[in-house]
Amino acid sequence: MRLTTIGRGNVGGGLADLWEKAGHQVTRLGREGGDATGSDAVLVAVPGGVVAEALEKVRGLEGKLVIDATNRFGVEPPAGFQSNAEYVKAKTQGPTAKSFNINFAKMYGQIGQARTAPSNLWCGDDEAREVVERLIRDAGYEPVRVGKLDKAGAQERMIEGVIGILEQMGPFVYRMAPPDRL
Numbered sequence: 001m002r003l004t005t006i007g008r009g010n011v012g013g014g015l016a017d018l019w020e021k022a023g024h025q026v027t028r029l030g031r032e033g034g035d036a037t038g039s040d041a042v043l044v045a046v047p048g049g050v051v052a053e054a055l056e057k058v059r060g061l062e063g064k065l066v067i068d069a070t071n072r073f074g075v076e077p078p079a080g081f082q083s084n085a086e087y088v089k090a091k092t093q094g095p096t097a098k099s100f101n102i103n104f105a106k107m108y109g110q111i112g113q114a115r116t117a118p119s120n121l122w123c124g125d126d127e128a129r130e131v132v133e134r135l136i137r138d139a140g141y142e143p144v145r146v147g148k149l150d151k152a153g154a155q156e157r158m159i160e161g162v163i164g165i166l167e168q169m170g171p172f173v174y175r176m177a178p179p180d181r182l
């Protein structure tokens with residue numbers, strides 16, 4: 001797939017590395033923005049309080065499938081929205097998902113060593129499912145769906161608990177499995 005990351009830091013750059021290894025072609029955009037016209041999917045990985053500003057600087061987002069990986073850390077979503085991800089959807093009008101916000105970029109280099117693929121949470125539109133789950137698997141994780149896009153606010157707030165765990169054990173991975181896949 002042709003992918004664009006808006007943000008090329010720990011998450012944008014880290015996932016770009018993993019996706020390139022899996023055979024995708026990735027364009028990495030920084031704060032100067034750029035053009036996403038030819039992309040099959042777009043990742044948003046900028047600080048949680050600057051999503052609106054970052055989207056303004058990128059052309060060709062209309063109708064695109066977007067995965068929003070941002071966390072807000074006490075910053076409210078743009079006015080009138082319950083989550084950054086729902087704001088993204090209102091701007092792009094394409095299939096939208098929230099994912100990769102509940103995993104640490106620091107661990108990307110070690111995912112391949114896991115005995116069993118760690119989980120990666122996502123929520124979002126049904127039309128995004130095939131691509132999002134493929135990109136989660138291509139990064140080395142197993143997708144776990146939280147729900148539709150109206151769960152994005154809950155998935156963004158989960159970071160508070162995750163930071164609590166981080167303070168106890170440092171960066172970590174996790175796995176969620178139903179009884180028939182123990």
Ligand SMILES: NC(=O)c1ccc[n+]([C@@H]2O[C@H](COP(=O)([O-])OP(=O)(O)OC[C@H]3O[C@@H](n4cnc5c(N)ncnc54)[C@H](OP(=O)(O)O)[C@@H]3O)[C@@H](O)[C@H]2O)c1
Pocket residue numbers: 006007008009010011012029030031032045046047048050053054069070071072100101102103104105106
């Ligand atoms: N780090 C993690 O483990 C982790 C895990 C899950 C989710 N997240 C979330 O993912 C997002 C990115 O985190 P990160 O650790 O990758 O951050 P980072 O390494 O600091 O990278 C941030 C990226 O955002 C760009 N940026 C900064 N300000 C901008 C602006 N005003 N407009 C447009 N682009 C801007 C930067 O552009 P330049 O390249 O031009 O400087 C950079 O490429 C955050 O929302 C974070 O909470 C982080």
